[in-house]
Amino acid sequence: MTVRQSFPDTENTQSRERYSRHILLDELGESGQEKIRRAHILAVGAGGLGSPACYYMASAGIGKITLVDDDRVELSNLQRQILHPTDRIGENKALSGAMTIRQLNPDVEVIPVTSRLDTGLIHALLQDVTLVMDCSDNFATRHVINNACVARKIPLVSGAALRFDGQVCVFDLRRADAPCYSCLYSADLDFTDRKAAQFGVFAPMIGAIGTIQAAEALKLIAGIGESLSGRLLLLDALKMQWTEILIERSPQCPVCASRR
Known part of the structure:
Protein backbone atom coordinates (compact mmCIF):
# COMPACT_ATOMS: atom_id res chain seq x y z
CA MET A 1 0.00 0.00 0.00
CA THR A 2 1.26 3.48 -0.89
CA VAL A 3 1.48 5.85 2.07
CA ARG A 4 0.60 9.37 1.02
CA GLN A 5 2.04 12.45 2.66
CA SER A 6 -0.21 15.30 3.73
CA PHE A 7 -0.78 17.71 0.89
CA PRO A 8 0.99 20.90 1.98
CA ASP A 9 -1.80 23.23 0.95
CA THR A 10 -4.29 21.72 3.40
CA GLU A 11 -5.93 25.07 4.12
CA ASN A 12 -6.84 25.51 0.48
CA THR A 13 -9.51 22.92 -0.24
CA GLN A 14 -10.02 24.26 -3.76
CA SER A 15 -6.40 23.52 -4.66
CA ARG A 16 -6.72 20.04 -3.21
CA GLU A 17 -9.83 19.41 -5.29
CA ARG A 18 -8.28 20.91 -8.46
CA TYR A 19 -5.36 18.46 -8.38
CA SER A 20 -7.21 15.53 -6.80
CA ARG A 21 -6.93 13.30 -9.89
CA HIS A 22 -3.15 13.64 -9.78
CA ILE A 23 -3.06 13.00 -6.05
CA LEU A 24 -5.01 9.77 -6.59
CA LEU A 25 -2.22 8.39 -8.78
CA ASP A 26 0.03 6.15 -6.67
CA GLU A 27 3.04 7.03 -8.82
CA LEU A 28 2.47 10.76 -8.34
CA GLY A 29 0.45 11.37 -5.19
CA GLU A 30 0.71 14.37 -2.93
CA SER A 31 4.51 14.48 -2.89
CA GLY A 32 4.70 14.48 -6.70
CA GLN A 33 2.05 17.19 -6.96
CA GLU A 34 4.02 19.28 -4.48
CA LYS A 35 7.15 18.94 -6.66
CA ILE A 36 5.10 20.20 -9.61
CA ARG A 37 3.79 23.10 -7.53
CA ARG A 38 7.32 24.14 -6.60
CA ALA A 39 8.78 23.83 -10.11
CA HIS A 40 9.69 26.62 -12.51
CA ILE A 41 9.81 25.91 -16.24
CA LEU A 42 11.16 27.98 -19.08
CA ALA A 43 8.97 27.56 -22.18
CA VAL A 44 10.52 28.88 -25.38
CA GLY A 45 7.78 29.49 -27.91
CA ALA A 46 4.09 30.29 -27.40
CA GLY A 47 2.98 28.98 -30.77
CA GLY A 48 1.79 25.60 -32.02
CA LEU A 49 3.81 23.43 -29.61
CA GLY A 50 4.01 25.90 -26.76
CA SER A 51 0.24 26.25 -26.68
CA PRO A 52 -0.70 22.66 -25.71
CA ALA A 53 2.51 22.17 -23.71
CA CYS A 54 1.87 25.24 -21.55
CA TYR A 55 -1.85 24.52 -21.30
CA TYR A 56 -1.19 21.15 -19.69
CA MET A 57 1.67 22.38 -17.53
CA ALA A 58 -0.62 25.11 -16.20
CA SER A 59 -3.62 22.85 -15.70
CA ALA A 60 -1.39 20.39 -13.85
CA GLY A 61 -0.45 23.08 -11.33
CA ILE A 62 3.12 23.99 -12.28
CA GLY A 63 4.30 26.72 -9.94
CA LYS A 64 5.89 29.12 -12.41
CA ILE A 65 6.20 29.47 -16.18
CA THR A 66 8.57 31.87 -17.90
CA LEU A 67 7.15 32.14 -21.42
CA VAL A 68 9.41 33.51 -24.16
CA ASP A 69 8.22 34.64 -27.59
CA ASP A 70 8.90 37.82 -29.57
CA ASP A 71 6.33 37.09 -32.30
CA ARG A 72 2.81 38.48 -32.66
CA VAL A 73 -0.46 36.61 -33.08
CA GLU A 74 -1.67 36.32 -36.68
CA LEU A 75 -4.96 35.04 -38.06
CA SER A 76 -3.19 32.05 -39.66
CA ASN A 77 -1.88 31.00 -36.21
CA LEU A 78 -5.34 30.37 -34.76
CA GLN A 79 -5.82 27.05 -36.56
CA ARG A 80 -3.41 25.42 -34.08
CA GLN A 81 -2.05 27.94 -31.53
CA ILE A 82 -4.74 27.45 -28.92
CA LEU A 83 -3.28 29.87 -26.37
CA HIS A 84 -4.55 32.75 -28.51
CA PRO A 85 -8.18 33.73 -29.18
CA THR A 86 -9.26 35.76 -32.19
CA ASP A 87 -9.49 39.06 -30.32
CA ARG A 88 -5.73 38.98 -29.59
CA ILE A 89 -4.58 39.12 -33.21
CA GLY A 90 -1.68 41.56 -33.36
CA GLU A 91 -0.68 41.11 -29.72
CA ASN A 92 2.62 39.64 -28.58
CA LYS A 93 2.35 35.85 -28.15
CA ALA A 94 4.10 35.75 -24.77
CA LEU A 95 1.71 38.36 -23.36
CA SER A 96 -1.32 36.69 -24.92
CA GLY A 97 -0.22 33.26 -23.73
CA ALA A 98 0.36 34.54 -20.20
CA MET A 99 -3.16 35.98 -20.12
CA THR A 100 -4.68 32.64 -21.19
CA ILE A 101 -2.64 30.68 -18.65
CA ARG A 102 -3.71 32.99 -15.82
CA GLN A 103 -7.35 32.57 -16.83
CA LEU A 104 -6.93 28.80 -16.97
CA ASN A 105 -5.23 28.49 -13.58
CA PRO A 106 -4.67 31.48 -11.29
CA ASP A 107 -2.39 29.33 -9.11
CA VAL A 108 0.34 29.57 -11.76
CA GLU A 109 2.79 32.46 -11.82
CA VAL A 110 3.53 33.47 -15.42
CA ILE A 111 6.38 35.71 -16.54
CA PRO A 112 6.08 36.73 -20.21
CA VAL A 113 9.30 37.63 -22.02
CA THR A 114 8.75 39.45 -25.30
CA SER A 115 12.38 39.53 -26.49
CA ARG A 116 13.94 37.12 -28.96
CA LEU A 117 15.95 34.45 -27.18
CA ASP A 118 19.73 34.62 -27.48
CA THR A 119 22.68 33.28 -25.49
CA GLY A 120 22.78 36.17 -23.03
CA LEU A 121 19.04 36.14 -22.38
CA ILE A 122 18.70 32.41 -21.83
CA HIS A 123 21.49 32.31 -19.24
CA ALA A 124 19.81 35.17 -17.40
CA LEU A 125 16.48 33.34 -17.46
CA LEU A 126 17.86 29.99 -16.26
CA GLN A 127 18.83 31.17 -12.78
CA ASP A 128 16.18 29.17 -10.89
CA VAL A 129 14.63 27.07 -13.67
CA THR A 130 13.81 23.40 -13.03
CA LEU A 131 13.34 22.37 -16.65
CA VAL A 132 13.22 23.84 -20.17
CA MET A 133 10.62 23.09 -22.84
CA ASP A 134 11.85 23.89 -26.36
CA CYS A 135 8.76 24.73 -28.40
CA SER A 136 10.65 26.91 -30.89
CA ASP A 137 10.61 26.55 -34.68
CA ASN A 138 14.22 27.05 -35.82
CA PHE A 139 17.56 25.28 -35.43
CA ALA A 140 19.50 28.34 -34.30
CA THR A 141 17.26 28.83 -31.27
CA ARG A 142 17.27 25.11 -30.48
CA HIS A 143 21.06 25.09 -30.35
CA VAL A 144 21.13 28.18 -28.12
CA ILE A 145 18.74 26.41 -25.75
CA ASN A 146 20.69 23.14 -25.86
CA ASN A 147 24.05 24.79 -25.19
CA ALA A 148 22.68 26.57 -22.12
CA CYS A 149 20.95 23.45 -20.78
CA VAL A 150 24.11 21.39 -21.23
CA ALA A 151 26.21 24.03 -19.46
CA ARG A 152 23.86 24.04 -16.45
CA LYS A 153 22.73 20.39 -16.65
CA ILE A 154 19.08 21.41 -16.80
CA PRO A 155 16.71 18.85 -18.39
CA LEU A 156 15.44 19.83 -21.84
CA VAL A 157 12.22 18.57 -23.44
CA SER A 158 12.36 19.24 -27.16
CA GLY A 159 9.60 19.04 -29.75
CA ALA A 160 9.26 19.77 -33.45
CA ALA A 161 6.44 19.41 -35.98
CA LEU A 162 5.67 20.18 -39.62
CA ARG A 163 3.09 18.97 -42.12
CA PHE A 164 1.93 15.57 -40.71
CA ASP A 165 5.21 14.73 -38.96
CA GLY A 166 6.26 15.38 -35.39
CA GLN A 167 9.03 14.42 -33.01
CA VAL A 168 9.79 14.73 -29.32
CA CYS A 169 12.82 13.87 -27.20
CA CYS A 183 24.50 14.74 -30.61
CA LEU A 184 21.35 14.28 -32.70
CA TYR A 185 21.53 17.40 -34.90
CA SER A 186 25.00 18.90 -34.96
CA ALA A 187 25.20 22.67 -35.25
CA ASP A 188 27.91 22.14 -37.87
CA LEU A 189 25.44 20.60 -40.30
CA ASP A 190 23.67 22.76 -42.86
CA PHE A 191 20.00 22.57 -41.86
CA THR A 192 17.36 24.65 -43.61
CA ASP A 193 14.47 25.69 -41.40
CA ARG A 194 11.11 24.76 -42.89
CA LYS A 195 8.19 26.87 -41.75
CA ALA A 196 4.50 26.06 -41.41
CA ALA A 197 3.78 29.14 -43.54
CA GLN A 198 5.53 27.42 -46.45
CA PHE A 199 4.65 23.75 -46.00
CA GLY A 200 1.56 23.67 -43.77
CA VAL A 201 0.97 21.80 -40.54
CA PHE A 202 -1.77 19.46 -39.27
CA ALA A 203 -3.23 21.04 -36.14
CA PRO A 204 -4.07 17.90 -34.09
CA MET A 205 -0.57 16.51 -34.68
CA ILE A 206 0.91 19.68 -33.17
CA GLY A 207 -1.37 19.16 -30.18
CA ALA A 208 -0.19 15.57 -29.76
CA ILE A 209 3.51 16.51 -29.75
CA GLY A 210 3.03 19.47 -27.39
CA THR A 211 0.99 17.34 -25.02
CA ILE A 212 3.73 14.68 -24.91
CA GLN A 213 6.23 17.43 -24.13
CA ALA A 214 4.11 18.40 -21.13
CA ALA A 215 3.82 14.76 -20.03
CA GLU A 216 7.59 14.25 -20.20
CA ALA A 217 8.20 17.51 -18.35
CA LEU A 218 5.81 16.59 -15.53
CA LYS A 219 7.34 13.12 -15.20
CA LEU A 220 10.85 14.58 -14.94
CA ILE A 221 9.77 17.16 -12.37
CA ALA A 222 7.93 14.60 -10.24
CA GLY A 223 10.65 11.97 -10.66
CA ILE A 224 8.35 9.24 -11.95
CA GLY A 225 8.39 6.78 -14.82
CA GLU A 226 10.97 6.51 -17.60
CA SER A 227 11.72 9.58 -19.69
CA LEU A 228 12.43 9.83 -23.41
CA SER A 229 16.10 10.56 -22.70
CA GLY A 230 18.10 8.76 -25.38
CA ARG A 231 14.98 8.00 -27.40
CA LEU A 232 13.55 10.05 -30.28
CA LEU A 233 9.80 9.52 -30.66
CA LEU A 234 8.47 10.18 -34.18
CA LEU A 235 4.84 10.55 -35.23
CA ASP A 236 3.51 10.07 -38.76
CA ALA A 237 -0.02 11.43 -38.35
CA LEU A 238 -1.14 10.35 -41.84
CA LYS A 239 -0.58 6.71 -40.90
CA MET A 240 -1.05 7.43 -37.17
CA GLN A 241 2.14 5.50 -36.59
CA TRP A 242 4.73 6.03 -33.86
CA THR A 243 8.39 5.15 -34.36
CA GLU A 244 11.11 5.15 -31.70
CA ILE A 245 14.79 5.70 -32.53
CA LEU A 246 17.58 5.26 -29.99
CA ILE A 247 20.02 8.17 -29.72
CA GLU A 248 23.55 7.59 -28.49
CA ARG A 249 25.79 10.13 -26.82
CA SER A 250 28.50 11.30 -29.22
CA PRO A 251 32.01 11.24 -27.68
CA GLN A 252 32.98 13.89 -30.25
CA CYS A 253 30.02 16.20 -29.62
CA PRO A 254 31.36 19.78 -29.53
CA VAL A 255 28.73 20.78 -26.97
CA CYS A 256 28.49 18.05 -24.36
CA ALA A 257 31.60 15.85 -24.68
CA SER A 258 33.83 18.20 -22.68
CA ARG A 259 31.20 18.81 -19.97
CA ARG A 260 30.84 15.25 -18.65
Whole structure:
Protein backbone atom coordinates (compact mmCIF):
# COMPACT_ATOMS: atom_id res chain seq x y z
CA MET A 1 0.00 0.00 0.00
CA THR A 2 1.26 3.48 -0.89
CA VAL A 3 1.48 5.85 2.07
CA ARG A 4 0.60 9.37 1.02
CA GLN A 5 2.04 12.45 2.66
CA SER A 6 -0.21 15.30 3.73
CA PHE A 7 -0.78 17.71 0.89
CA PRO A 8 0.99 20.90 1.98
CA ASP A 9 -1.80 23.23 0.95
CA THR A 10 -4.29 21.72 3.40
CA GLU A 11 -5.93 25.07 4.12
CA ASN A 12 -6.84 25.51 0.48
CA THR A 13 -9.51 22.92 -0.24
CA GLN A 14 -10.02 24.26 -3.76
CA SER A 15 -6.40 23.52 -4.66
CA ARG A 16 -6.72 20.04 -3.21
CA GLU A 17 -9.83 19.41 -5.29
CA ARG A 18 -8.28 20.91 -8.46
CA TYR A 19 -5.36 18.46 -8.38
CA SER A 20 -7.21 15.53 -6.80
CA ARG A 21 -6.93 13.30 -9.89
CA HIS A 22 -3.15 13.64 -9.78
CA ILE A 23 -3.06 13.00 -6.05
CA LEU A 24 -5.01 9.77 -6.59
CA LEU A 25 -2.22 8.39 -8.78
CA ASP A 26 0.03 6.15 -6.67
CA GLU A 27 3.04 7.03 -8.82
CA LEU A 28 2.47 10.76 -8.34
CA GLY A 29 0.45 11.37 -5.19
CA GLU A 30 0.71 14.37 -2.93
CA SER A 31 4.51 14.48 -2.89
CA GLY A 32 4.70 14.48 -6.70
CA GLN A 33 2.05 17.19 -6.96
CA GLU A 34 4.02 19.28 -4.48
CA LYS A 35 7.15 18.94 -6.66
CA ILE A 36 5.10 20.20 -9.61
CA ARG A 37 3.79 23.10 -7.53
CA ARG A 38 7.32 24.14 -6.60
CA ALA A 39 8.78 23.83 -10.11
CA HIS A 40 9.69 26.62 -12.51
CA ILE A 41 9.81 25.91 -16.24
CA LEU A 42 11.16 27.98 -19.08
CA ALA A 43 8.97 27.56 -22.18
CA VAL A 44 10.52 28.88 -25.38
CA GLY A 45 7.78 29.49 -27.91
CA ALA A 46 4.09 30.29 -27.40
CA GLY A 47 2.98 28.98 -30.77
CA GLY A 48 1.79 25.60 -32.02
CA LEU A 49 3.81 23.43 -29.61
CA GLY A 50 4.01 25.90 -26.76
CA SER A 51 0.24 26.25 -26.68
CA PRO A 52 -0.70 22.66 -25.71
CA ALA A 53 2.51 22.17 -23.71
CA CYS A 54 1.87 25.24 -21.55
CA TYR A 55 -1.85 24.52 -21.30
CA TYR A 56 -1.19 21.15 -19.69
CA MET A 57 1.67 22.38 -17.53
CA ALA A 58 -0.62 25.11 -16.20
CA SER A 59 -3.62 22.85 -15.70
CA ALA A 60 -1.39 20.39 -13.85
CA GLY A 61 -0.45 23.08 -11.33
CA ILE A 62 3.12 23.99 -12.28
CA GLY A 63 4.30 26.72 -9.94
CA LYS A 64 5.89 29.12 -12.41
CA ILE A 65 6.20 29.47 -16.18
CA THR A 66 8.57 31.87 -17.90
CA LEU A 67 7.15 32.14 -21.42
CA VAL A 68 9.41 33.51 -24.16
CA ASP A 69 8.22 34.64 -27.59
CA ASP A 70 8.90 37.82 -29.57
CA ASP A 71 6.33 37.09 -32.30
CA ARG A 72 2.81 38.48 -32.66
CA VAL A 73 -0.46 36.61 -33.08
CA GLU A 74 -1.67 36.32 -36.68
CA LEU A 75 -4.96 35.04 -38.06
CA SER A 76 -3.19 32.05 -39.66
CA ASN A 77 -1.88 31.00 -36.21
CA LEU A 78 -5.34 30.37 -34.76
CA GLN A 79 -5.82 27.05 -36.56
CA ARG A 80 -3.41 25.42 -34.08
CA GLN A 81 -2.05 27.94 -31.53
CA ILE A 82 -4.74 27.45 -28.92
CA LEU A 83 -3.28 29.87 -26.37
CA HIS A 84 -4.55 32.75 -28.51
CA PRO A 85 -8.18 33.73 -29.18
CA THR A 86 -9.26 35.76 -32.19
CA ASP A 87 -9.49 39.06 -30.32
CA ARG A 88 -5.73 38.98 -29.59
CA ILE A 89 -4.58 39.12 -33.21
CA GLY A 90 -1.68 41.56 -33.36
CA GLU A 91 -0.68 41.11 -29.72
CA ASN A 92 2.62 39.64 -28.58
CA LYS A 93 2.35 35.85 -28.15
CA ALA A 94 4.10 35.75 -24.77
CA LEU A 95 1.71 38.36 -23.36
CA SER A 96 -1.32 36.69 -24.92
CA GLY A 97 -0.22 33.26 -23.73
CA ALA A 98 0.36 34.54 -20.20
CA MET A 99 -3.16 35.98 -20.12
CA THR A 100 -4.68 32.64 -21.19
CA ILE A 101 -2.64 30.68 -18.65
CA ARG A 102 -3.71 32.99 -15.82
CA GLN A 103 -7.35 32.57 -16.83
CA LEU A 104 -6.93 28.80 -16.97
CA ASN A 105 -5.23 28.49 -13.58
CA PRO A 106 -4.67 31.48 -11.29
CA ASP A 107 -2.39 29.33 -9.11
CA VAL A 108 0.34 29.57 -11.76
CA GLU A 109 2.79 32.46 -11.82
CA VAL A 110 3.53 33.47 -15.42
CA ILE A 111 6.38 35.71 -16.54
CA PRO A 112 6.08 36.73 -20.21
CA VAL A 113 9.30 37.63 -22.02
CA THR A 114 8.75 39.45 -25.30
CA SER A 115 12.38 39.53 -26.49
CA ARG A 116 13.94 37.12 -28.96
CA LEU A 117 15.95 34.45 -27.18
CA ASP A 118 19.73 34.62 -27.48
CA THR A 119 22.68 33.28 -25.49
CA GLY A 120 22.78 36.17 -23.03
CA LEU A 121 19.04 36.14 -22.38
CA ILE A 122 18.70 32.41 -21.83
CA HIS A 123 21.49 32.31 -19.24
CA ALA A 124 19.81 35.17 -17.40
CA LEU A 125 16.48 33.34 -17.46
CA LEU A 126 17.86 29.99 -16.26
CA GLN A 127 18.83 31.17 -12.78
CA ASP A 128 16.18 29.17 -10.89
CA VAL A 129 14.63 27.07 -13.67
CA THR A 130 13.81 23.40 -13.03
CA LEU A 131 13.34 22.37 -16.65
CA VAL A 132 13.22 23.84 -20.17
CA MET A 133 10.62 23.09 -22.84
CA ASP A 134 11.85 23.89 -26.36
CA CYS A 135 8.76 24.73 -28.40
CA SER A 136 10.65 26.91 -30.89
CA ASP A 137 10.61 26.55 -34.68
CA ASN A 138 14.22 27.05 -35.82
CA PHE A 139 17.56 25.28 -35.43
CA ALA A 140 19.50 28.34 -34.30
CA THR A 141 17.26 28.83 -31.27
CA ARG A 142 17.27 25.11 -30.48
CA HIS A 143 21.06 25.09 -30.35
CA VAL A 144 21.13 28.18 -28.12
CA ILE A 145 18.74 26.41 -25.75
CA ASN A 146 20.69 23.14 -25.86
CA ASN A 147 24.05 24.79 -25.19
CA ALA A 148 22.68 26.57 -22.12
CA CYS A 149 20.95 23.45 -20.78
CA VAL A 150 24.11 21.39 -21.23
CA ALA A 151 26.21 24.03 -19.46
CA ARG A 152 23.86 24.04 -16.45
CA LYS A 153 22.73 20.39 -16.65
CA ILE A 154 19.08 21.41 -16.80
CA PRO A 155 16.71 18.85 -18.39
CA LEU A 156 15.44 19.83 -21.84
CA VAL A 157 12.22 18.57 -23.44
CA SER A 158 12.36 19.24 -27.16
CA GLY A 159 9.60 19.04 -29.75
CA ALA A 160 9.26 19.77 -33.45
CA ALA A 161 6.44 19.41 -35.98
CA LEU A 162 5.67 20.18 -39.62
CA ARG A 163 3.09 18.97 -42.12
CA PHE A 164 1.93 15.57 -40.71
CA ASP A 165 5.21 14.73 -38.96
CA GLY A 166 6.26 15.38 -35.39
CA GLN A 167 9.03 14.42 -33.01
CA VAL A 168 9.79 14.73 -29.32
CA CYS A 169 12.82 13.87 -27.20
CA VAL A 170 14.31 14.52 -23.76
CA PHE A 171 17.91 15.61 -23.25
CA ASP A 172 18.87 15.20 -19.61
CA LEU A 173 22.58 15.80 -18.98
CA ARG A 174 22.14 14.89 -15.33
CA ARG A 175 22.58 11.36 -16.68
CA ALA A 176 26.16 10.50 -17.66
CA ASP A 177 25.06 8.43 -20.67
CA ALA A 178 22.54 10.96 -22.03
CA PRO A 179 22.97 12.61 -25.44
CA CYS A 180 22.30 16.29 -26.03
CA TYR A 181 20.45 17.91 -28.94
CA SER A 182 23.75 18.48 -30.74
CA CYS A 183 24.50 14.74 -30.61
CA LEU A 184 21.35 14.28 -32.70
CA TYR A 185 21.53 17.40 -34.90
CA SER A 186 25.00 18.90 -34.96
CA ALA A 187 25.20 22.67 -35.25
CA ASP A 188 27.91 22.14 -37.87
CA LEU A 189 25.44 20.60 -40.30
CA ASP A 190 23.67 22.76 -42.86
CA PHE A 191 20.00 22.57 -41.86
CA THR A 192 17.36 24.65 -43.61
CA ASP A 193 14.47 25.69 -41.40
CA ARG A 194 11.11 24.76 -42.89
CA LYS A 195 8.19 26.87 -41.75
CA ALA A 196 4.50 26.06 -41.41
CA ALA A 197 3.78 29.14 -43.54
CA GLN A 198 5.53 27.42 -46.45
CA PHE A 199 4.65 23.75 -46.00
CA GLY A 200 1.56 23.67 -43.77
CA VAL A 201 0.97 21.80 -40.54
CA PHE A 202 -1.77 19.46 -39.27
CA ALA A 203 -3.23 21.04 -36.14
CA PRO A 204 -4.07 17.90 -34.09
CA MET A 205 -0.57 16.51 -34.68
CA ILE A 206 0.91 19.68 -33.17
CA GLY A 207 -1.37 19.16 -30.18
CA ALA A 208 -0.19 15.57 -29.76
CA ILE A 209 3.51 16.51 -29.75
CA GLY A 210 3.03 19.47 -27.39
CA THR A 211 0.99 17.34 -25.02
CA ILE A 212 3.73 14.68 -24.91
CA GLN A 213 6.23 17.43 -24.13
CA ALA A 214 4.11 18.40 -21.13
CA ALA A 215 3.82 14.76 -20.03
CA GLU A 216 7.59 14.25 -20.20
CA ALA A 217 8.20 17.51 -18.35
CA LEU A 218 5.81 16.59 -15.53
CA LYS A 219 7.34 13.12 -15.20
CA LEU A 220 10.85 14.58 -14.94
CA ILE A 221 9.77 17.16 -12.37
CA ALA A 222 7.93 14.60 -10.24
CA GLY A 223 10.65 11.97 -10.66
CA ILE A 224 8.35 9.24 -11.95
CA GLY A 225 8.39 6.78 -14.82
CA GLU A 226 10.97 6.51 -17.60
CA SER A 227 11.72 9.58 -19.69
CA LEU A 228 12.43 9.83 -23.41
CA SER A 229 16.10 10.56 -22.70
CA GLY A 230 18.10 8.76 -25.38
CA ARG A 231 14.98 8.00 -27.40
CA LEU A 232 13.55 10.05 -30.28
CA LEU A 233 9.80 9.52 -30.66
CA LEU A 234 8.47 10.18 -34.18
CA LEU A 235 4.84 10.55 -35.23
CA ASP A 236 3.51 10.07 -38.76
CA ALA A 237 -0.02 11.43 -38.35
CA LEU A 238 -1.14 10.35 -41.84
CA LYS A 239 -0.58 6.71 -40.90
CA MET A 240 -1.05 7.43 -37.17
CA GLN A 241 2.14 5.50 -36.59
CA TRP A 242 4.73 6.03 -33.86
CA THR A 243 8.39 5.15 -34.36
CA GLU A 244 11.11 5.15 -31.70
CA ILE A 245 14.79 5.70 -32.53
CA LEU A 246 17.58 5.26 -29.99
CA ILE A 247 20.02 8.17 -29.72
CA GLU A 248 23.55 7.59 -28.49
CA ARG A 249 25.79 10.13 -26.82
CA SER A 250 28.50 11.30 -29.22
CA PRO A 251 32.01 11.24 -27.68
CA GLN A 252 32.98 13.89 -30.25
CA CYS A 253 30.02 16.20 -29.62
CA PRO A 254 31.36 19.78 -29.53
CA VAL A 255 28.73 20.78 -26.97
CA CYS A 256 28.49 18.05 -24.36
CA ALA A 257 31.60 15.85 -24.68
CA SER A 258 33.83 18.20 -22.68
CA ARG A 259 31.20 18.81 -19.97
CA ARG A 260 30.84 15.25 -18.65
